[in-house]
Each structure stands twice: as C-alpha cells, then as structure tokens.
Amino acid sequence: MPMGWFRRSKTHRQMALIGPAVLFLAVLMLIPIVLMGYVSFLERGEFGGVRWSDHTVDAYVAFLFERDFDGSLQLNTDYLQIFLRSFWLSIGTTVLTLLVGFPTAFYMALQPPRYRNLLIFLVTIPFWTNLLVRNYAWILLLRNGGLIDSALAWLGLTDAPISVLYTPFAVAIGLSYSYLPFMVLPIYASLEKLDFRLVEAAFDLGADRRRALARVIIPLAAPGIAAGCILVFIPSLGAYVTPELLGGGKSLMIGSLIQNQFGAARNWPFGAALAFALLGIVLLAIVIYLLRFRRSPGEMT
C-alpha cells in the first residue's frame, strides 16, 4: 500500500514537472500548426479569410497544377521554381555562414577558457538590436554611394558604383549576417569538447595541418556543423524581411509568396498550403539529419 502510494505520487510529481513543457508545446506549437493545416483544406472567403464549413483540396492542387481555360488541369511549375530559388539561396547562405563561422568557432575554442565566455557574449551582441534595423543598416552599407561603395571608390579600387544592393547576392549577405551566430555557436559547442590530445596524436603520427583538420577535427565537429547548417538553412528558407528589403523584388521568395496570399491575393488556404509545403521540406531536412548523425562519435561524450 505505501509502495503503491509512493509510486503514484512519483508519477504525479513527474507529470507536474513535465506538464508545463507539454502545455507550452501544445498551446504554442501544436494548436497553431493544426489550425494552419485545417485552414489549408478550406474554401477561401470572398473578402479574405476562409469559409469554415467548406472543405477542399484545391489549395494543394493549385501548388502544382493550374486550370486551363477549358477547365483541364495543367502542370504549373511557377511555384516550384520559386521554392527552388529560395532553396538555392538558402544553400548559398549556409555555405557562406559555414565558411565564416567554422574558423570563428575554431578560434574561439582555442582561446583560454576565461576568454571564451567573453567571445560568446560578443557573438550574441547583434541580437540586441531588432532584425529590421540591422537590415536597414545593410541598405546604408551596400547602396551605391553608401559606406562600402564610397570607401572602395576613395581607395581607387572601383571606378563604377558597386551595384550590389537589390540583387540576390545582397540577400545572401544579409541572411548570412543575420544567421551567423546560429552557425558559430553549435560548432563552438562541438569544438569546445574536442580533446586536443587527439590532434596532437594526429601530428605525432605524421599528419600535417590540413590532414589533421580533415581527418580529426572536422569529423569530431560534424554534429555541430550539421546542427549549425540546419539552424541557418531553415530560417533562410522562409525568410521574409531580408529578401524584401535587400532584394530587388524582381523574383519572389517563399516568404514573400506566402505573404502575398494573405495580403493582396486574399487566398488564405493557398497561403496555408504553401506554408505546409515548406514545413514538409524542413521536416525532411531534419529527418535526414537525424538518420545521418544519430550515432556520430561526437554525441558519445
């Protein structure tokens, strides 16, 4: 009897401890997603919004097909092209942040422990300012006649305006800047735990610097690199503010496409369906990550 009571009270205690987290996930994550999924299967309302009682899969059909004037369905690759463009841009951003982020994290990990916390602190400083304000700052930096342009001209390095702002490259720069900390911190977390005796051993066994990096350090940092890549890739894919401000608006990105559906097009179900297609792609990326890195050496520490 006392044993049973104890076991039950332990269960209760566990439930009380887990409860807030479960509630948080259910209220702030699950319900909005379920609602979004539900909206994507509804008929659009005449003036925006949805008709809550009419169900249809039109929104998903419209992603790949369009009705021709005789009513027959035709393959329509417009939206796929927009998704593909965002996809490439996100890959470009991920590569850029990795190229800058890995050496940064490596440098941080090599510092004496008392400096490391200061460096982490410095990496997070950009987050103190609103994303929008930081993107406007990039406009001032990148525009023709802006800081970078004038500086290059003054140094005599360029004789024509750089014309970088309002190009996809400007968007990649803006996104890389915004998400760089998400790349640096997980890689740093992996490298910090790295046992540098392993690197010394590699040198003792005749490896040169490049070989030690490629065969010892990078494999051990792989989980951090993968986590960083996912943390950069996913938000880049759905980014809205940066492409809107730094891009020239000549080609749509997923974020702007979805915004258009809730705005000028007043087609909420299609907007919700697009968001769900995006969610599907992101889930796929995470599943691949989990399958690939479930049993990686770094996680055994």
Place this chain on the structure above:
Amino acid sequence: MRHRGLLAAVMAAALVVGAGSAAAKELFLYNWSNYFPPELLKKFEADTGITVTLDVYDSNETMLAKLQAGAAGYDIVVPSDYIIPSMIQEGLLEQIDTSKMANFKNIAAPHNAPPYDEARGYTAPYMWGTTGFTYDSARVPGGKLEESWKEFFEPREELKGQIAALNDEVEVYNAAARYLGVDVCTESGDDGQKVLALLEKQKPYLAMYQSDGTIDRMIAGEVIMHHQWNGASHRTKEKLPTAVYVYPKEGTAFWADNFAVPKGAPNIENAKVFINWMLDPKNIAEASNFTGYMNAVKGSEAYLDAALKDDPAVNMPAAYAERLRPAKSCGTAAREMRDKVWTRLKK
C-alpha cells in the same frame, strides 16, 4: 496609400506597447504608420480631454486580417476606398452616420458621396492622393517626358536600368491595365496575358520593384524615374527640385483613406467626437502639412503650408481631374488572375 514602410511601423508599434493605461476617456486609433502628426494628437487631447493610444499598420490587408481574426479594442481604423465595401458587407464596421455630423458640411465634393460609401454612413474622408510616377527632369533626354504610362512601361533606352516600380501587385497591375485600355477587374485570360506581356517586356528596364524608401532613392539619384505616390513625390521634390510628378493621361490611380469605426469598438462616442473634430479645416490642414497629402475639407487650403499649396503633385490642377480613376473592388476571379500575372512575372 498602401505601404508606408515596415521600419516605421515596427518602431511606432514598439513605442506604444504598454501605453494603454486605464483613463476613463480614451480612444484607440489604429492607423497607417507615420500618417498622423503627434502634435495633432496632443491638441485633440487638450481640446477634448480624450486620451488617444496609437497603434499602426502597413497595409489595408494587415488591418483587415487583424479585424477578421477578431482583434477587438480599436475605436478607429483608416481603411482605403477599395476595401471598404468588403468591410461593410462583412459586418466589420459600425454605422456612424457621418452625414449627420456637425462638420459634414465641410467635406468637398466628390468626397461627400464616394462610390464605396455613397451615403457616408460608415466612413469619413482623411487623406486622398494619386499614384503616378516621378522623374528627374535634369536627367532625361530633352528634360521633359510625355504625360503617359508609355514612358514608364515602354521606356526610352537611355533610362534602362534607371527605373523603379512599386513592389505592389495592385498598383503595378492596374497601371499596366489602364495603359493597355483593359478593365482592371478583367476576368478574361487574354487580357491577363496582355498585361503580363507588357510587364515582362518592362522588367529588364527596371532596376527593382521596391515600395520602401522611394524618396531617398530618387534623391540619391539611384534611379531617374520612380513609380510613386504623389505625397512621396512632393517630399522628393523638397530635396530634388528637378523632380516632376506625372498624372498619366491613360488613367491615374486615385485612392482615398477614410476614418471608420470597427464593429464593437469600446468607445464609439469618442470616435465620433474625433471624426467630427478632424473634419475641421484647421485640424485636417495640420494633418496634410504632416503627411504631404491632400485632404477633402473645404477651407483647409488657408492653413496649408505654401510648399504644399504650390506643388501640383499635391494640389492637383483642375485639368487633371478627368484622369483620376477611383479604386475598384474586384471579384475573386479577377483577383486570382492578377495574382497569377504577378507570380508569373516574378517566378
């Protein structure tokens, strides 16, 4: 007016957070960002003893979506013409009988009986303006361009890459349709194709589609021609005197923003006091001086800054009146076609 800058909207929203104290006489104003002089709010508070809390948005659709999602607590919203019939039909607006207000007699025709609310039962006029384009006369061949959308949609080779369009599906599509003589609410696929063909031909000549920062872009000389709202054009001219605003002869979009009271507003009477107060020539003139847009109240000219009164971009010469085209609320099929054209243009 459709898009007033994300930055300003967010900053202003950040400023008002936490400002909603519990005064008995209060009014919650939900307006476009950077679209109401703060001094005028203070004057209203001093005149009436009603405390105003301001919240801001950046597009009609944002405001509509928020009301449709059940946002309560706003006493006044400022919808544009084309969205008002939808809001009335959806039952989102409170009937306020503007036509019975003391200052209704001040409203100039045709603003006293607009097509979207002919009896003025739900709305009162705030600012109105036009969407044409601005060019820098110092940098175009011959120093002068035709007053036609042709200069914008089929530009001269010299201006290639020096032109910017608004990043606005409705404005771009409607201007193109008017240039081609096509109904802006057309549901015919052939018409849609024609508009798309024109826009695709124009695209290589454009430097960008951007609704933010049109004034700075013109002043900095980044582009020579900009698809622009007349108020923004006026502000461009303050720094760039050679800027010229064009009312294209094929049809110039004409918009009007209006005060309206959302259904279930907590302070309806205060909202009516506010609206009547704003129809006073002196008060509304102060708003015009701040926004750079024209109001619809007779006698306000006397209180306008000279710069506004003397600028044809703001104080439209009467001869151009026939070029104005009021906004139309299009049906679902027409909207779908417009969105298809826009998506295909930018795929």
